[in-house]
Amino acid sequence: MTRLTGECLCGAISFEAEGEVPVMANCHCTACRQSTGSAFATLMFMKQDDVKITGAPKTFQHKSDAGTVMTKHFCDTCGTPLFTQNSAREGILGLRAGLINEQEEFAPKVNVYTSSKMNATVLDDALPAFEKMPG
Numbered sequence: 295m296t297r298l299t300g301e302c303l304c305g306a307i308s309f310e311a312e313g314e315v316p317v318m319a320n321c322h323c324t325a326c327r328q329s330t331g332s333a334f335a336t337l338m339f340m341k342q343d344d345v346k347i348t349g350a351p352k353t354f355q356h357k358s359d360a361g362t363v364m365t366k367h368f369c370d371t372c373g374t375p376l377f378t379q380n381s382a383r384e385g386i387l388g389l390r391a392g393l394i395n396e397q398e399e400f401a402p403k404v405n406v407y408t409s410s411k412m413n414a415t416v417l418d419d420a421l422p423a424f425e426k427m428p429g
Contacts, residue, residue, distance in 0.1 A: 298338070300393035302374035306349050309376075311389065313344030318391070319404045320421075322411035325356060329366050330375050333415045336391040337378065338400060345387050351376050360427065404428075 296315050301308035317339040326335035351367035358364050363381040368374060378388040391400045405417050409425040417423055 296399055297396070298340075298389065298399060299395045300389070302349075302369040302372055302376060302393070304369060304372035304374075306371050307351050307369050307374075307376060308348045309345055309389070309393075310348075311340055311345040313340050315340055315399070317404075318400060318402050319406055320402050321406050322415065323359070323407035324410050325358065325364065326378075326407070327410070327412070329354075329378075330390070333412045334405075335375075335378070336400070336402065337388040338391050338394065339383075339386050339388050342379075342385050342387040345377075345389070347377075 295312060298311040299309065315338050318337070320334045320336050322334045327333065329335070352370040354366045354368070356364050358380065360382070365379040366375065367377040369376060374393070375390055376393065377390065379386070394400060402421060405421055405423040406427050407425070408417065408423045
């Protein structure tokens with residue numbers, strides 16, 4: 295059982311989570327790069343019911359390359375990207391790893407969408423890498 299806490303830059307939105315973290319990933323897709331302003335998004339996925347959010351994030355929805363609906367949650371005061379959801383994975387919430395106070399709990403297990411990664415991004419050869427999202 296993993297316990298995680300975190301908050302946005304201004305502190306208006308915070309979260310507490312307790313449960314299993316079955317997936318920890320670096321996503322290099324264009325949408326993740328655009329929505330984070332970084333070379334890739336670093337995410338920890340948990341059951342949405344295991345995450346208690348304090349505050350009211352704003353959301354933005356867009357379609358993924360696979361046609362699913364992606365929902366990005368962010369703080370409308372400071373702009374911090376907070377969470378992500380994919381309509382194909384109902385009940386699962388992706389927490390942005392950079393928000394997590396318990397940094398020792400994060401260890402990425404996979405790189406996805408390496409076909410979209412920035413040329414300057416160096417991948418850890420010890421991690422499995424997929425050009426798209428694995429089945």
